Amino acid sequence: MNTNKNPFFDKKPNVYLSDILEILKIKKKIKKKIKINNISDLINSSKNDISFFNSLKYFELLKKSNAKYVITSQKYNKIVSKYCKTIVVNHVLKSVALICKVFYPNSLDDAVDLNVSNPLQKNFKKVKFGINVLIGKNVKIGINSIIGHNTIIESNVRIGSNCIIGNNILIKNSIIGNNVRILDGAIIGKKGFGFLPDRKKNLRYPHIGIVVIKDNVEIGCNNTIDRGSISNTIIGKNTFLDNQVHIAHNVNIGENCVITGQVGFAGSSSIGSNVLVGGQAGISGHLKVGNNVQIGGGSGVIKNIPDNTKVMGYPAKDIRRFLKENK
Numbered sequence: 001m002n003t004n005k006n007p008f009f010d011k012k013p014n015v016y017l018s019d020i021l022e023i024l025k026i027k028k029k030i031k032k033k034i035k036i037n038n039i040s041d042l043i044n045s046s047k048n049d050i051s052f053f054n055s056l057k058y059f060e061l062l063k064k065s066n067a068k069y070v071i072t073s074q075k076y077n078k079i080v081s082k083y084c085k086t087i088v089v090n091h092v093l094k095s096v097a098l099i100c101k102v103f104y105p106n107s108l109d110d111a112v113d114l115n116v117s118n119p120l121q122k123n124f125k126k127v128k129f130g131i132n133v134l135i136g137k138n139v140k141i142g143i144n145s146i147i148g149h150n151t152i153i154e155s156n157v158r159i160g161s162n163c164i165i166g167n168n169i170l171i172k173n174s175i176i177g178n179n180v181r182i183l184d185g186a187i188i189g190k191k192g193f194g195f196l197p198d199r200k201k202n203l204r205y206p207h208i209g210i211v212v213i214k215d216n217v218e219i220g221c222n223n224t225i226d227r228g229s230i231s232n233t234i235i236g237k238n239t240f241l242d243n244q245v246h247i248a249h250n251v252n253i254g255e256n257c258v259i260t261g262q263v264g265f266a267g268s269s270s271i272g273s274n275v276l277v278g279g280q281a282g283i284s285g286h287l288k289v290g291n292n293v294q295i296g297g298g299s300g301v302i303k304n305i306p307d308n309t310k311v312m313g314y315p316a317k318d319i320r321r322f323l324k325e326n327k
Helices: 017-023 056-064 074-080 092-103 319-325
Strands: 049-052 069-072 085-088 127-129 145-147 174-176 187-190 211-213 224-226 233-235 310-312
Touching: 017 092, 049 092, 056 074, 069 074, 069 092, 074 085, 174 187, 187 211, 211 224, 224 233, 310 319
Parallel strands: 049 069, 069 085, 127 145, 174 211, 187 224, 211 233
Antiparallel strands: none
């Protein structure tokens, strides 16, 4: 999704570079008014957007980015300035949080959607609803879908055709494809656990991304899938999640994956296609797991895993090595 057209958060129409520099307390004279269209991640930025860079892990994305301005630290200024104009700050993520609130002033105020009500059947002629269902404004649900008892679907959510949404489910800030199954008790699209710790007061990090669930996905009971902070959280086609799985903000899971019970994905990890993850495994943040990977139950993944690999243990290692060491 292009956050220039974010359906869930209202964006301030006119933000200028001078506004951003003032918020960041950077004293720099600007000769003319330079309008900044949006704040976005490196890969989705357009030529009039501002983005950020705080790790060499994202160097390849930086080289491909269309962002006009990039917030970075003095440590990476020389590298980033080869590809775009830089705004140098002491604390990159804190600066990004401040700027997000400039573009999306209400991004921290979405705890409860007060615009929900009982659905009017005339607006959803080929949808079946259980008892005590609440639907927000501008919700779209495809034909032959079923919404279970006590489920809440907040404003602007999109759900495709032939979906089964179970009982006691909350869906917000999400776009859901066709033939999706979401089992009882799941919470989809809440904000991620994003904040910047401080001795005096923790600074909340705005989450303006969404959750995208593609066709033929199954989400197990009591799953929690957090929306993205600036990027989106994405579940690929034909992927199945068992019960009690947690997917943090900005996680991208590929197609045809099988994730078994009580697995946890930390923020901003990328999981390839045809990946199998055993129960109670944990995947740390900002990692890349390749295609056709198998991760044994109870494993702890703390570094990137290449394609066509089987790993197990903590830290996760080649399964043959693990079995040899633990005979």
